[in-house]
Amino acid sequence: MNEELAARIHVGTSGWQYSHWKGSFYPEDADPVEMLELYCRRFRTVEVNSSFYRVPSRETAGKWADTAGSGFVFSVKVSRYITHMKKLNDPEEPLGRFFDGIGPLGGSTGPLLFQLPPSWGCDPDRLRSFLRVLPGGYRYAFEFRDRSWLNGEVFSMLRNNDAALCIYDLEGFTSPKEVTADFVYVRLHGPGAAYEGSYGKSVLAGWAGAFSSWAGTGRDVYCYFDNDQKGYAASDALSLERMIRR
Numbered sequence: 376m377n378e379e380l381a382a383r384i385h386v387g388t389s390g391w392q393y394s395h396w397k398g399s400f401y402p403e404d405a406d407p408v409e410m411l412e413l414y415c416r417r418f419r420t421v422e423v424n425s426s427f428y429r430v431p432s433r434e435t436a437g438k439w440a441d442t443a444g445s446g447f448v449f450s451v452k453v454s455r456y457i458t459h460m461k462k463l464n465d466p467e468e469p470l471g472r473f474f475d476g477i478g479p480l481g482g483s484t485g486p487l488l489f490q491l492p493p494s495w496g497c498d499p500d501r502l503r504s505f506l507r508v509l510p511g512g513y514r515y516a517f518e519f520r521d522r523s524w525l526n527g528e529v530f531s532m533l534r535n536n537d538a539a540l541c542i543y544d545l546e547g548f549t550s551p552k553e554v555t556a557d558f559v560y561v562r563l564h565g566p567g568a569a570y571e572g573s574y575g576k577s578v579l580a581g582w583a584g585a586f587s588s589w590a591g592t593g594r595d596v597y598c599y600f601d602n603d604q605k606g607y608a609a610s611d612a613l614s615l616e617r618m619i620r621r
Contacts, residue, residue, distance in 0.1 A: 376587050376619055383590040385448055385485070386616050388414075388608040389562065389601040390424035399606035411442050417613065420448040420485060422562075422599040427452040427490070430476040437479035450485035450560075450597055451477055459492045463505040474510065486514040486560055486597055488541065493520035499528055506536045516541045516560035516597075519550070530555055545569055552585065558595040559586075563611070565602035573607040576614070583618040 391414040397403050401413055414421060423439075425431070431439075439449060457469050477484060502517075509515060517533065518541035519525060525540075530553050533540055539556040543549070545564045561582070566572045586596045598615070600608035 376583075376621075380587055380590040381620050383594065384586045384596045384598070384619050385420040386598045386612050386619065387418040387420040387422065387600075388603070388612050389422040389452075389599045390603065391421050392425075393603055393606070395604070396606045396609060400609040411439060415443050415447060417609075418616075419446065420450065420597065420599075422450045422452060422488065422597075424452050424601075426473075426477070427455050430454050430473050433476060433479050436477050440480050440483050443483060445482075447483055448485040448597075449477075449480050449483050450488060450599065451480070452488045452490060455490075458489050462492075462495055462498075463489075463501050466505055466508060470508070470510075484513070486516045486539065486558065488516045488518060488560070488562075490518040490541075491520060491524065496521050497523040497526065497529065499532065502529065503532060506532065506538065509536075514556070514558055515539070516556075518543055518562060520545075522548075525551055525553075554589065554594070557593075558597065559589045561586075561596070561598040563598065563600050563602065565604075565607075570602055571604045571607070572602060574602075574611045574614075579611065579615045579618060583615060586619065 392407055392410050397405055401410060405413060454469060454473055457463065457466055461469065516539040530540060533555040537556045539558055539560045540553050541560045541562055542552050543562040543564060546569050563574065564570060566574050566578065586598065589596050600612045602608045602611065
């Protein structure tokens, strides 16, 4: 793959602070506070997963940006308070707190991911209202865990707002590879059971080919591995990176 296309493809993992990665991805004696710096030596992007549970403080976000340096991209998972508790309803105040917290990431801010709960069926009116209040200047991706959302009406709504359908696999299911924005967002949760197992070379090669095709249309591609058990996410991400850049 030529360098111009490869530069459009960003591959990393969902989260970086995993003690069970010691000895495989991190040194055995790695301190948790060192892990982001060590991670950044190997990858150019990460998906912040901790923000789903707690919005980072401005101080924390600033430290992340300083540690990573220029050229690094932080995609950020939006608070579950917005997606799971409020279910996108009355979002202005919690969205304001979220954007304030991640503000110090500045130019390192990548796509923002909304992961909707598996127990909530399609509600196009709620999504339409939510999309209207999202501030400009950011890229947004939506991962729909309930399959009723994966329909033409929702795809058109996302496309009209230049928001990405998150393409994902989970427990044997792969969502449609529907491109709805000027970028593509992919999450890989494990080849079998959720968050477990390593992807084989043929599967990774298939994704590398798809990423090349999407990048060839002028789109940026973001891919994050979430099969964190035994450090498979990091090893698979490194393998995919090598395929893309060889």
